[in-house]
Amino acid sequence: MKHLFLVLTVLSMLVCFSAPALADAHCMDELGCVEVGPDDPIVFAAILSVSGATSFYGEDSLGGVELAFLGRDGMLLGRDITLVVEDELCSAEGGQAAAQRVAADESVVGIIGTTCSGAAQGAMPILSEAGMLMISSSNTSPRLTNDNSDEGGTYQPGYFRTAHNDLFQGAMGAQYAVEVLKAGAVATIHDGDPYTEGLAVVMANTFDGLNGEVVFQGAVSKGDTDMTAILTEIAASGPDVVYLPVFVPESEFLVSQAANTPGLEDAVMMTADGSFAAGFAQNTGQAAVGVIMTGPHVAGESYNAFLELWAEEQPGGTDTPPSGFHAHAYDAANLLMDAVEAVAKEMDDGTLIIGRQALRDAMAAVENYDGLTGSLTCQEESPFKGDCATGTALAVFEIGEAQVNEGAWPPPIVWDLSMSMGG
Amino acid sequence: MFKWKTDEFSWVDFTIDILRILIVLGVVVGAWNTLSSGRISFAQWVNLFAAGLSQGSIYALIALGYTLVYGILLMINFAHGEVFMAGAFSTVFLAEALNRTGFLNEQPLLAILLMIMFAGLVSMTVAILLERVAYRPLRGSPRLVPLITAIGASFFLQYTFRGLYGSGFKAYPQVRILQGAISIGDINIPVVQVFVFGSALVLMLGLYWLVERTRVGKAMRAVSENKEVARLMGIDIDWVIMFTFGVGGFLAGSAGVINGMFRPQGVNFFMGFIPGIKAFTAAVLGGIGNIPGAMLGGLFLGVIEAIGPNLVLAGLGIPGANQLKDVIAFTMLVLVLIFRPQGILGERLSEQKA
Numbered sequence: 001m002k003h004l005f006l007v008l009t010v011l012s013m014l015v016c017f018s019a020p021a022l023a024d025a026h027c028m029d030e031l032g033c034v035e036v037g038p039d040d041p042i043v044f045a046a047i048l049s050v051s052g053a054t055s056f057y058g059e060d061s062l063g064g065v066e067l068a069f070l071g072r073d074g075m076l077l078g079r080d081i082t083l084v085v086e087d088e089l090c091s092a093e094g095g096q097a098a099a100q101r102v103a104a105d106e107s108v109v110g111i112i113g114t115t116c117s118g119a120a121q122g123a124m125p126i127l128s129e130a131g132m133l134m135i136s137s138s139n140t141s142p143r144l145t146n147d148n149s150d151e152g153g154t155y156q157p158g159y160f161r162t163a164h165n166d167l168f169q170g171a172m173g174a175q176y177a178v179e180v181l182k183a184g185a186v187a188t189i190h191d192g193d194p195y196t197e198g199l200a201v202v203m204a205n206t207f208d209g210l211n212g213e214v215v216f217q218g219a220v221s222k223g224d225t226d227m228t229a230i231l232t233e234i235a236a237s238g239p240d241v242v243y244l245p246v247f248v249p250e251s252e253f254l255v256s257q258a259a260n261t262p263g264l265e266d267a268v269m270m271t272a273d274g275s276f277a278a279g280f281a282q283n284t285g286q287a288a289v290g291v292i293m294t295g296p297h298v299a300g301e302s303y304n305a306f307l308e309l310w311a312e313e314q315p316g317g318t319d320t321p322p323s324g325f326h327a328h329a330y331d332a333a334n335l336l337m338d339a340v341e342a343v344a345k346e347m348d349d350g351t352l353i354i355g356r357q358a359l360r361d362a363m364a365a366v367e368n369y370d371g372l373t374g375s376l377t378c379q380e381e382s383p384f385k386g387d388c389a390t391g392t393a394l395a396v397f398e399i400g401e402a403q404v405n406e407g408a409w410p411p412p413i414v415w416d417l418s419m420s421m422g423g
Numbered sequence: 424m425f426k427w428k429t430d431e432f433s434w435v436d437f438t439i440d441i442l443r444i445l446i447v448l449g450v451v452v453g454a455w456n457t458l459s460s461g462r463i464s465f466a467q468w469v470n471l472f473a474a475g476l477s478q479g480s481i482y483a484l485i486a487l488g489y490t491l492v493y494g495i496l497l498m499i500n501f502a503h504g505e506v507f508m509a510g511a512f513s514t515v516f517l518a519e520a521l522n523r524t525g526f527l528n529e530q531p532l533l534a535i536l537l538m539i540m541f542a543g544l545v546s547m548t549v550a551i552l553l554e555r556v557a558y559r560p561l562r563g564s565p566r567l568v569p570l571i572t573a574i575g576a577s578f579f580l581q582y583t584f585r586g587l588y589g590s591g592f593k594a595y596p597q598v599r600i601l602q603g604a605i606s607i608g609d610i611n612i613p614v615v616q617v618f619v620f621g622s623a624l625v626l627m628l629g630l631y632w633l634v635e636r637t638r639v640g641k642a643m644r645a646v647s648e649n650k651e652v653a654r655l656m657g658i659d660i661d662w663v664i665m666f667t668f669g670v671g672g673f674l675a676g677s678a679g680v681i682n683g684m685f686r687p688q689g690v691n692f693f694m695g696f697i698p699g700i701k702a703f704t705a706a707v708l709g710g711i712g713n714i715p716g717a718m719l720g721g722l723f724l725g726v727i728e729a730i731g732p733n734l735v736l737a738g739l740g741i742p743g744a745n746q747l748k749d750v751i752a753f754t755m756l757v758l759v760l761i762f763r764p765q766g767i768l769g770e771r772l773s774e775q776k777a
Contacts, residue, residue: 051582053693055590192746219746223697225686228474229733230745232467249592249689256688260604260613262467283594283688322591 029355031131038350041080047113056322063315064329088119095119103130117141128156136161137329146383168391170202183240187216199245235263245272259287281403297395331371453738479725480623484678485702486717488671494712501573504699505580510542511679522596542676550672585692595683710769
């Protein structure tokens with residue numbers, strides 16, 4: 001009896017150890033493979049901000065991803081698609097926790113996320129270590145695609161994004177301020193988030209390089225409603241342009257209270273895509289007229305078709321996308337599905353084998369992909385390592401009466417990089 | 424102050440005395456540097472003060488809800504910030520409708536009164552339901568239990584309202600008669616700030632009258648003094664507690680509309696969180712359980728927040744002074760807890776209440 005037990009134990013151990021070995025026999029990938037059984041679904045994860053004050057950004061991207069799946073009837077390579085959604089809370093800790101949950105699930109093929117750059121900094125070391133691949137539709141911090149840690153870079157292998165790098169956006173704001181507004185002095189405000197801080201720094205440095213003077217660099221806190229104190233301080237420094245690349249509603253508070261701050265009557269308010277939300281102009285009221293915004297410029301017939309589909313399907317229960325990165329998310333999800341289609345191998349028993357390194361290589365090889373957000377080419381050189389957007393889908397917008405009174409959105413484009421003297 | 428000279432020497436007292444001296448020195452040096460640099464003009468200081476007073480009156484209205492409930496049940500209702508949000512968020516739709524029909528600008532006072540009543544009613548309902556569903560079954564259990572429940576209730580309310588109205592930001596329409604400013608010399612005080620301060624004052628006086636001069640107020644005071652004896656006197660305790668929650672809710676709801684006139688943007692399901700914490704701080708500053716204390720604490724906190732960063736921190740050469748506004752608010756809380764735990768107006772509480 002004792003012997004039988006021993007034999008059974010040894011046998012069962014052999015079976016346990018040899019099963020992965022058998023699978024490995026099919027997998028030649030250095031990072032390992034995802035195996036999808038004949039009747040199993042293909043699992044993707046979304047690490048997005050779906051709770052708290054920034055949840056509408058997450059819902060915006062989630063809608064884009066869902067519509068991309070719907071565009072293929074929820075099927076990939078003849079299997080159902082399953083999406084696991086994890087909340088990243090728009091913070092590094094939240095990103096880290098979400099990444100740990102996702103990395104523990106070996107069936108996850110690829111990830112769409114994160115919403116906030118700060119969360120990506122927490123999530124990427126874990127996901128990269130696990131051999132996974134993440135494509136973000138709304139991270140724009142320059143650090144994430146820079147692999148030089150002396151410059152503050154935090155690039156991790158397996159990271160890609162379809163959102164534009166803020167090196168483009170911040171510089172664009174500075175160029176517009178100098179070339180069109182003829183501004184000589186600028187004040188910048190961020191809110192401590194790596195995204196807003198990065199934009200404020202890039203803008204200030206570019207402005208300084210164009211012989212402008214940076215007269216004030218300050219910050220507010222997320223959740224502030226009373227901006228009187230900082231605006232008073234800014235007024236004392238006498239800027240021509242106030243650059244406030246913060247999120248709504250802080251930007252709404254800043255713009256509406258600046259209108260009542262003595263000394264800031266003639267200063268131009270300029271904000272970025274963190275405030276590129278349909279409600280901004282109406283919420284801010286009359287003070288929003290004349291506000292300059294830099295943000296994603298997505299247009300064209302396929303985009304209009306996308307919006308119609310959104311209105312029909314109403315992902316998340318809204319008629320229109322709540323923010324500006326849904327098209328980027330749609331492109332990200334399609335790129336991910338294309339990459340899976342390109343590298344997946346079907347075994348004789350119907351099992352799919354997807355190599356993790358092969359998947360990363362397929363993403364890195366993307367060239368001139370015709371997406372909703374324009375032509376995408378994933379780059380390999382730092383500081384744009386993993387950047388698939390080229391910055392051409394960006395423009396400068398100016399809010400007018402129609403946006404404030406009639407809710408027309410987006411505002412008219414007043415400038416883009418092709419109009420720059422620098423080319 | 425220098426107790427150690429007469430009494431037995433104590434390192435704790437000594438450290439606290441050093442801390443006191445350092446704080447006073449820091450405030451004096453910072454203020455002196457700022458004022459002597461002349462970076463900010465007198466008119467700008469007055470503006471900051473007025474804005475702080477308005478913000479403070481909103482904190483005060485919310486803080487009253489904390490203090491009323493604490494006075495009667497000895498519990499901190501951490502879901503009170505959400506009661507404020509419930510009124511403010513629901514009424515934004517009424518405000519939009521009134522604006523569309525033009526009623527808001529034709530009969531502004533009537534419209535605002537209507538909005539305050541509506542928001543008050545919504546918040547009152549939420550507060551009463553909260554008491555009935557979440558707190559009453561736990562009455563008599565250890566004090567940590569209702570506290571944790573309150574935090575849970577706070578999340579429940581946030582995400583219920585997100586489910587109802589969505590996650591996007593809304594804003595109150597701007598009322599024409601509240602635009603512009605009253606000028607005295609080169610000092611311009613925005614009309615809306617006068618309105619905020621005035622209406623908060625009216626509501627606070629109303630509450631004072633209710634508590635001090637009416638029968639139900641007397642019952643509230645009796646229940647807060649001793650529940651068992653009040654019950655023996657024939658007071659329906661459950662009803663009085665429910666009424667207290669209702670009054671606190673009404674004040675929070677009206678604060679929601681007044682806040683909407685003052686800072687129209689940023690209305691969403693999450694908006695109650697920070698004002699809730701600030702108002703709690705204000706209630707503790709003034710002496711929790713003490714009604715005039717909550718009013719004073721709110722005003723004090725608002726003014727300190729508005730003036731503190733520019734006066735003290737900027738003068739000490741601390742970069743990003745304005746981002747440290749919350750640091751000032753919460754440092755005040757810590758200092759009060761160290762030096763005067765009973766709050767500015769609070770009396771020393773008996774063992775049972777403390």
